[in-house]
Amino acid sequence: MSPTRLLAVARKELLQLRRDPRSLMLAFALPVLLLILFGYAISWDVRDIRAAVLDQDHSASSRDLVDAFRSSGYFTIVRFLARSAETGPLLERGGAQLILVIPPGFERDLGAGRAAPLQAILDGSDANTATIAQGYAEAVVRTWSSRAVLRGRSVVPPVDPETRVWFNEELASRNMIVPGLVAVIMMIIAAMLTSLTIAREWERGTMEQLAATPVSRLEVVLGKLLPYLAIGLIDVIVSSVLGVLLFKVPFRGSAALLMLLSACFLTGALGLGLFISAVARSQVLATQLAMIATFLPTLLLSGFMFSIRTMPAALRAISYLVPARYFLVVTRGIFLKGVGLEVLALQGLLMAVFATTGLGLAVSRFRKELQ
Amino acid sequence: MPADPLLRVEGLTRKFGDLTAVAGVSFEVGRGELFGLVGPDGAGKTTTLRMLAGVLRPTSGDALMEGISMARDPERAKPRLAYMSQRFGLYADLTVAENLRFYADLHLVPRAERAARLERLYRFSNLGPFKDRLAGKLSGGMKQKLGLSCALIHQPELLLLDEPTFGVDPVSRRDLWLIVHEMVEQGVTAVVSTAYMDEAERFDRLALLHQGRVLALDTPSALQKGLEGEILELRTDRVREAREAASRLPAVRRAAIFGDRLHLTVPSASADGPAVEAALRQAGFAPREARPIPPSLEDVFIERIAAAEAA
Structure with missing residues (x-):
């Protein structure tokens, strides 16, 4: 592997991204929009x-x-x-x-x-x-009624339970939703972003030219992944800051740990997108595949909307394959509980496995070969 | 046959489902040779070049570049070759300079040599003033020159060009050929495909491809000499009908249309000419300016392809 070639691919990808307003929107505006939209719209609190x-x-x-x-x-x-x-x-x-x-x-x-x-x-x-x-x-x-019955008599009730809720003292659903949204949005955006890149090169005929150079498959995949990893991390930072400032969600854990685990998660999601792109070879098909593979499973089976514990056994089994499920534990844990690796070690390991799998799939399926 | 071939193509075959695009193509290309793949659309030129460039796997057969198998080990050959696809394959949303830099990086061109190489390529291609223009905003001819420049940035030993002059204006076409000839003079080996028969005379040697097979493989002059019979050229009205009529005459082996003229392949232009002319006149045409001409490569190709189709 040559760093020069790897950086050349990454640099080229960034230059193209800078000149493509649609991808820029997808990369930067959409996550913020989704966060604000979902953050305000979704609430499980019943009041008034x-x-x-x-x-x-x-x-x-x-x-x-x-x-x-x-x-x-x-x-x-x-x-x-x-x-x-x-x-x-x-x-x-x-x-x-x-x-x-x-x-x-x-x-x-x-x-x-x-x-x-x-x-x-x-x-x-x-x-x-x-x-x-x-x-x-x-x-x-x-x-x-208990007050009415006791009215006039000064009797102290035998049991006076005092409940105390931890981590989300107000039981505000947005405290659960916003950290979860960060995970969900990152999964969808990351896979969408990279699902276009290899397919686009096949469609435009630039891949045929690239394939005739000595650039290696790993250099292409990593070179395409790096710029989007940087964008994904910026998105995580922006979403977190928005969550704290706009939605007043507490952030109690380590920002560094969140970045580290986010990087692992994003690498997996981006790799998955690249894998889809390499298989599909057409932008329309790749986008649709990426949506199907990420949007519904992440939204429904990650534990973001519905508690995994109450799902039927079959769905619960499938949910183990939804990477956002584990990342959700990470974001909620770091935001609300302020826990570190001592609690999130398993999730951290699974993030690393996801990253390796995503990258491995992408490299193994990407061919410098026409069909 | 070249004594010391750089490229040896052996029974190269590629099938797409039921369709055989290239069927057992074999030839050798000598070091420093300008070799042509000539043939009509669908002859298998692009498929052959893609296999030579290592971007398409052969169904069977192989192409060896100094012993390196393009079927099994294409990556080892890629640092030494350059390939320019027929369709513009550079990044339309990158500038001329950015495209060149990208390909220089991919081929690990040493920094110290870059400036000199770029300067030379800009001079050749006249792209210097357009350095900062997006590649997508270049004219067709300039796009091809940029493609060729990107292909040459790492000074390849083997240059594979797929119809580089297709759809390019005559001036740019001449420029492109100037660059190719210059490279070949400096020792680069080039395999170039074209569907323009008039470009075939530029090649040192060429293979005439038709329906995935090599119909002829030789130098242009040997191919011209190899044509049996002579060519009688005449002007006539209603060329299409005249061609029909002429091809039915016993002395005419082949009749082909060249603009407002007919090229008739006859055993002897001087002996058969008057009879053919008389016969056409009798059939109601007005042939004139009949004269024997040396066969062009185009005549040879038409003859060969017609013979192959008849067989």
Whole structure:
């Protein structure tokens, strides 16, 4: 291997990249755009659930219960209904996600020490939100009823659990999403970027000329990879800084370790792109293959959107082959937990394996030969 | 046969599925020779050159450059050869200077020699003033000159050029040939393909390719002498119909159209000329200026290809 030739390929690749606005957009603008878009759009936090109240009791207790809903922070009371006939149309229009029905005799039953029934009608068309809203509603009612029962008596509850959440104290989903996004975006962008490079040279006829020179396959693959590795690392830095500044995600670990493991991960992803490019020999096919190979598996099976633990066994088995799965542990670990190699050793090793595999595949499949 | 061949091609064959593009081509190219691969489109010139350049694997047969097998070990030969594909193969989004530097780097041209080599190539090609122009913005002729310059930057022993003058204006065409002749004079061996028959006379020796086979292999003058019979040239109206009529005459072995003229292959131009002319006149044509001419290479090729197709 000759450093001169390797650098010549890398330099040529950079010159071409500099003059190609489309690739530049893909390399620099798209990751930022995706991060901002996903960062703002995706949130699993359910807050401000739109709730309506059908209060048929009109008592002090019923008003107190509604206040408890309002002050919980999870519900916004958007309407008070007069008749039960209004509930159907309201849910159909999506005017409310939850309707709290307080039947007549609510206060009387409470005062008599009888069980006082309440009804919550939920819009189940968004099952996720409905389940969460149901949970919140039950919690609000439970708290309120224990207070109501104990009212006037100074009894200390026997158990007063105090939960404390670590690493993501506010349980804000963006704290999970942003570090995960860095991993997902890098996988997709990296493979997309390099998937074009070898195919483009075959399509334009420049590869035929290159193939007649003494440049080695490793020099071509590494030379094409290096500029994109640099770009990928810049993307990681930009995304991380944006995550911290814009989305206020904590960064507790070592930036150097993140760079090191990112470099391994990117090498694997870029190598995979080059492999696809060498196999496909056409830009359109290569881009499509790169999308199929990276986008869906990374988005769905890396643990970014859905918890791997709750997946069916078959999907869980496949997820072991999705490299972003391991990188996700790295980014979340470094961002949120501030852990180092003592915890991420396995992931680090797997990143190295991924890098070697990606590069090996690319070098073994790239031929200096026409077909 | 050259005494000390640089390149020995032995039964070179390449199949693409059912199609045999090159079928058992054999020839030798001597050191410092300007060797031509001549033939119509689809004759197998490009496929042959690609195999000689080590960018396409032969189905069978081999090409040996000083004993190095291009079928088995092409990488060992590549530092010593240069190949210019028919389609422009340089980077359109790199400048002239950047393309040259790239190829100089790939061939590890020593820094100390670069300036002198570049200066010489710029002088040859007249590309000096266009150094900073993107290669994609050059004219067709200049693109070819840049391709040739990139091929020559490492001073190869063997130069493989695939139709370098295809679609190039006459001035650039002459420039390109000047560069090639200059290189050959300095001892470079060159294998050049062309579909232009009028360029065939430039070669020291040439192989006439047709449908993947070598139909003839010799020096241009020997090929011209080897033609049986003589050529009778005449002007006529309605050349296509006249050719049809002439080719039916018993004395005419072959009739070919050259612009507004017919070239008729006859046993003897002086003996058969008047009879042929009379016969055409009788058939309603107006032949004139009939005269015997020495056979051009083009006549030889047409004759050979027609004979091969008849066989």
